[in-house]
Amino acid sequence: MRTMWKITILLCCLLGLSLSGAELLTEGGRSRYEIVLPADAVPAEQTAARELQSFLKQISGVELPIVASPSGPAIFIGQSPETASALGIPDWKRLKPDEIRLKSAGGNLYLAGDRPRGTLYAVYELLEKEFGVRFWTADATHVPKREKLELPQIDLRYAPPFEVRAAGYDLIRHDPRFSARTRNNGHGVVDSVEWGGSEQLLGGVHTFSENMPLFSRDKDFASHPEWFSERDGKRVPRQLCLSNPEMRKELTRRVLERLRNYPETRYISVSQDDNHDFCRCAACEAFVKSHGSQSDLLIDAINQVAAAVEKEFPGVYVETLAYYYTRSAPKRVRARRNVVVRYCTIEAASFHPLESEANRALEQDLQEWSRMADHFMIWNYVTDFTKYYQPHPNWHTAAPDLRFFRKCGAISIYEQGSWNGGGAVADLADLRAWLLSKLLWNPDLDTEKLMDEFVTGYYGPAAPAVKSYLQVMEQSARRRPDCRNTCYAPSTAGWLEPAVLVKSYREMEQAYGRVKDDPVYGPRMAAATVPIRAALLERRELLSPPAGKRLPELQDVDVNQAAVETVSRMKRAGVARVNEGGLSPDEWVEQTARGYGVLPNDGERPTAAGSGPYHAWSIRKAAELHALGRELFWEKDPAASVGEAARMPNTHNEWHIQGFGFPAGTFELYAELRCDSGAPAGNAIRVGTYDWSRRREFHRDIPAAEISGENYRAVRIGTVTLNDDICIFIAPVVNPAVRNVWIDRIILIPRKSGR
Ligand SMILES: [Zn+2]
Missing domain, CATH: 3.20.20 (TIM Barrel)
Structure with missing residues (x-):
């Protein structure tokens, strides 16, 4: 009988169990465990030990000491002979890139992995999998509190399929x-x-x-x-x-x-x-x-x-x-x-x-x-x-x-x-x-x-x-398999159904209203509502229908107020740019106002407009200027309508000027341009439109002779029909005979129907 007990105890020890069940890592603010970090640990393994110590303390209130050799039960961190033997690893170099090993044995816990990062990843795996920690963002970590922590019974070996990963x-x-x-x-x-x-x-x-x-x-x-x-x-x-x-x-x-x-x-x-x-x-x-x-x-x-x-x-x-x-x-x-x-x-x-x-x-x-x-x-x-x-x-x-x-x-x-x-x-x-x-x-x-x-x-x-927002956006997109938006989709017009947009906008606003004063969820929801708000504001056919009335659900939306509130939520989220090119929240508002045709004109009335309606906007107001300071420069120029203009050296043909969100409709498109050229020959610049959903380009190359000199000429590009999927772009054409091209304004003259 006594022999039987001995065997049972031995078995329990081998299995890492106490007679009363699993080993307790911490209980009532106390622990017998130590974190063992080998003397030759690499910096990331040292970090792993500190991270484990810090999170165990946040979870249980107990700070486990970090020691070089254990005096009792322990959590072994990193690559040491004890861990190699417990995990059965003859040679650490045989681990796959970033492989992790987690194992409980003999009342101890072993956390190790490929150098330099594997051990650190093993610690995070443990914290997430066993203790419910969640690293939502750099500033938001969820740490559940526990009175009593059991030593996890775990035996995990994992290597990611991709050795290099970057979101x-x-x-x-x-x-x-x-x-x-x-x-x-x-x-x-x-x-x-x-x-x-x-x-x-x-x-x-x-x-x-x-x-x-x-x-x-x-x-x-x-x-x-x-x-x-x-x-x-x-x-x-x-x-x-x-x-x-x-x-x-x-x-x-x-x-x-x-x-x-x-x-x-x-x-x-x-x-x-x-x-x-x-x-x-x-x-x-x-x-x-x-x-x-x-x-x-x-x-x-x-x-x-x-x-x-x-x-x-x-x-x-x-x-x-x-x-x-x-x-x-x-x-x-x-x-x-x-x-x-x-x-x-x-x-x-x-x-x-x-x-x-x-x-x-x-x-x-x-x-x-x-x-x-x-x-x-x-x-x-x-x-x-x-x-x-x-x-x-x-x-x-x-x-x-x-x-x-x-x-x-x-x-x-x-x-x-x-x-x-x-x-x-x-x-x-x-x-x-x-x-x-x-x-x-x-x-x-x-x-x-x-x-x-x-x-x-x-x-x-x-x-x-x-x-619900995530679900209905996906459902709406799935109902339009013909929509082939790329990672440069200019609008939601090709897939987001008005009824879905409006419903989702309402739901998200109501949810925000309920948490807006909450210090944790308020700011998160303020940011989360921006996409649906911006999508609605940019769908002018809904808020400013050319003929007829708005949908009943949108009667009370004040476009100006909605735009101002959206921008304030963008800024509250600490955002300085809202697209890859560098559009700022303030520029976004300007772009939105431009789409409603309410942005004030710059400079003199264009001759081509006669006494009729027109839009004439400085290029900075009409488009985004990419590669500013590298291949495109914003310069003082007294001849320009706002005293400043965009200068593009004619050494490349990138679309560093691109504008979206113009009023919808058919227009005569003009660009006010000039170029520096001692002996004008060949073309100076290309101006055109690109339809991102149909993938169609329209452009005109402007001969240098037509725009050389100190004064801007309003050059007719052509008749264009604009919608949310179409941008206006300007690019040089790489011509050594032209040093610089200068761009002042974009002019749109609405085309009367039947003309
Ligand atoms: Zn070649």
Whole structure:
């Protein structure tokens, strides 16, 4: 009998149980446990111990001491011989990237993982899974209180399918602590050793001649124009001439030199610039013709670089983009084993998974690529860059897309969201950042459950309205399978039904009204209502119907008041910009007023308007100016209608001026322009419209001779029909005969029907 008892006790000890049940970690403000941190722990493992200590204290009120060797039962943190033996790990180096191990045994708990971050992630896994902690945002963490904590009975081993993960939201990017807590370690994540560091891609992206340029568009272009792309018979500093043997040699030399300067590098970016101007010289064209595509030429050049890299830096991967004109896979040239192709989904129809009819071309491209290369990174676009704040119901595309990327062999994912602003007003960006982080870590999790959990926890008493908002937006989008909005959707007109919009607006407002004075849920709901409010205000056909009356539910909406309140909620959320281009909340109000045609005109009455109605707005009021200070400059100019104008050097052809939200209708479109040109020849500038839902462009190229000199000319662009999906854009045309183009006003003269 006594022997039997001994055996039972021994078994219980082996199983980590006390005779009274599970071991108690803490009870009544006391604990026998210590946190054991090995003396040689790396900084992130030290952080792991401190995080565990801090959260256990917040949960139970007990502060467990952090010690080097235990005097009783313990939680072992990080890579130590005791933990290796308890977990059965013969060699820590055999763990997969970011792998985590959690195990309770013999009354102890072992938390470890791959260096540098695995142990930190193991601690967060424990806190979330076993103790109910939730890291909603950088500032909002949910910590349940417990009188009594049992030692969790756990045996978990997990490695994420993607070794590099980044939910590209500014909420995550600026805070290495929150990045670590949400298991983000990739593109844009602050590289902090204390919080586990991040996987950097040397140069970032567009390294031919843009970011951390391998070739300078000034110096190298001046001395070797033949290394750059040829367009319309002229060399331009836009992309590289990839067939040029001297350029390839020099590219290889520079890449090797860069790697010598950054010996820690694992991935180096050797990637095309952010434009469509690939080289069209005879040699490049001949290569493309004989091999099949621009991607063949690109991979052929990158392979040459990668072969040299492999000799000197065997563990380094050379990254290049599959983007725009290289999005389709090569026909003949296979990527070397140390090349990693970063596939970009910029053209995708946002509300549909990639494996669906709407995105068949992209799906096939990636599948074909996966036969022509071994390694992939993905640059996925998951927000609306034109309007971060616009409802963008793509919630259920993330998980299937990630599973598709996993199937195609992706090792690294960048989910580009509202990365440079927008904050919480970017269509529930808090939820997006959290959800995407969870799915990046494990794409097999249930989206529905995750969303429900976040919304319930984060929006509290207002959660039912938010859930309904999310649901009806998705349902409305699903009823319009023909709507192929991309990540640059200018409006909700193509999918959001008026009745749904109005109902959702009402529900969200009522929910906000109930919590608005609550210090926790008030600000969160104020931000959450911005997308639906902005969507309503931008649907002028509902609030200012051309003929007839508003819907009865909208009778009492005062447009001015609603706009002012929306802007105040944007600002209350700390938002300085509401889209990728940098539109400020104040500019948003101005844009909205412009759409209602109530924005005051600038300058003199245009001659073309005669004595009739017109709109004439300074370009700054009429459009967003992108790349200000780089490729576009806002300058004093006495000849301009407001004494200032936009100056564009004629060295590029980017759409750095783009305006949305003009009054709807048919207009004669004019632009007031001038250019600096000693001997005007060729074209100076392109002005036009682009329909983002139909993907149609209309433009006119303006000859330099027509606008050269000190005075602005009102140039007729054409008859245009504007709606919410159509923008007006202005771009130079890269012409050395024209130094600068200056833009004063955009003029719209309503076209009388029957004229
Ligand atoms: Zn070429």
